[in-house]
Amino acid sequence: MPVGIPKVPFLIPKDEAATWVDIYNRLHRERCLFLCQPLDFEITNNLVGLLVFLTREDMTRNQFLFIHCRGGWVLCGMGLFDMMRGVPPYVFTLSIGLAYSMGSLVLTGGEKGERIAFPHGRVMMHQPISSYIGPEIGEVYGEGDEFLTIRNHVIHLYTQTTGHTFAVIYRDIHRDGFMSPKEAKDHGIVDAVGLDMPLGKWQKMRLFRPALPPGYVWELGGSWRKEESDEISSDH
Template sequence: MKGSAMTRGSSGAAWGRSATMATRQSRAAPTRGVRRRPALVARAHSASESLWVPPGLDLPNLRHELQRETTTMNSGAPASVSSGGYDEHRAKTPPPDLPSILLDARIVWLGMPIVSAVSELLIAQLLYLQYKEPGKDIYMYINSTGTCRADGSVVGYETEATAIYDTMNYVSSDIATINVGVAIGNSCMILAAGAKGKRAMLPNATAMLHQPRIPATGSRQAIEIAIKNREVQAQKNDMLGILSKHTGHSVEKLNADMQRPLYMQPKDALDYGIVDSVVESKRVENLIGDVKAAKQWDTEAGLVAK
């Protein structure tokens, strides 16, 4: 009796485990031959799959637009947005730099104190214009305090100015000098060294002559001071000789006038022989000859169609 009860209990437990396993397998097993109803919500697949649209819904235009937008978003390419305003009319190519435009018009600009970098650039420009078109006039505009700053502190050497002067005489082209602001010290000497009849000042410009100055270099021995004194005297004599040649005054008169800074307004500079004329601003174009119109500059720079 007891053994029979145990047998029936074992059989019932085994049958229960079998039923549980069968139920789990039936749930895990895929349904074969049964067609699931598609979801009625349109969804976008990954970039590698096509966009799914519910069957029976004929939206060719919508399908194309959604696919194009999905591809663009997945590609990471930025959207193209048309912008108006200034950028819409921006030049296709950048305009040339201003010094190049001036140099193309044979204009040399001296607008800084005369230091080594400035003198090297001016000399290079003069030589370039000479070999490009020998004999054609060069126009030098001057607004410089020479080898000193406006406060009188020395920043350059007299030899920088004489190097520019020698190059002006070396080239075969006439150099017209025009003072548009200030021409002080060696810059005034360069102004006076322009071609005769082609030296000019604007109505409110200023010219000034002073003796050579040397930069402070700290303590020196007595022999070094004597050597430097001889060098400065030689540079002073060179400057006096250049000014005498181009103004017609004697070295003695120039030396006496330069004992103190000699300021000259346009009429004074004209009387002293530094310049040959005082021109009004509207007549500058007549002084420098043919000037390209703004439209011609833009066309050559590629800013407008030819």
């Protein structure tokens, strides 16, 4: 196997032999997307492009967005939120670490009932932050109105996904609000805490996990399916 970026074999449809592809490209084919860096225009464009492409390829398969994000640009977060709500497939969101600031907005923007936070993650919500450096003091007032509009829009998005009133969200984001996964569930940001069971019980479940027949693989959610051969052909 090549060294450097992890690669895995993948059989492209209608090709006779598999080829080595980046592991993330392979996971994208399984509808697994990742937001594991601060939200900026580049990562937002990549995720939006993947959502559109995978939807056009097969709109019947749900998509999974894994989140480990400490925040980012407000407009990028709102744009990704809108696209997640706009594509026909359900977008499941899973917090695997931090979901701070815009990360928490993206987390709560997943399909209702399919938003999950893993037990040792952290969630934080707060109001948008802005700074202004410029010579014209009059421009501060004009841009200040726009900033208030964006802040109110963020509050309305939280009210849609959590079920709380505007006044409750306005109060909660006034300061940094850090939450455990259980507190985030009680607040309506997520719907479940992943692996919410004693460690011993989880180890027993893994110990007695049934063996699959040859040629079958596990999928997200515990189901399994028959896998096409991904072996590299040795006929050269």
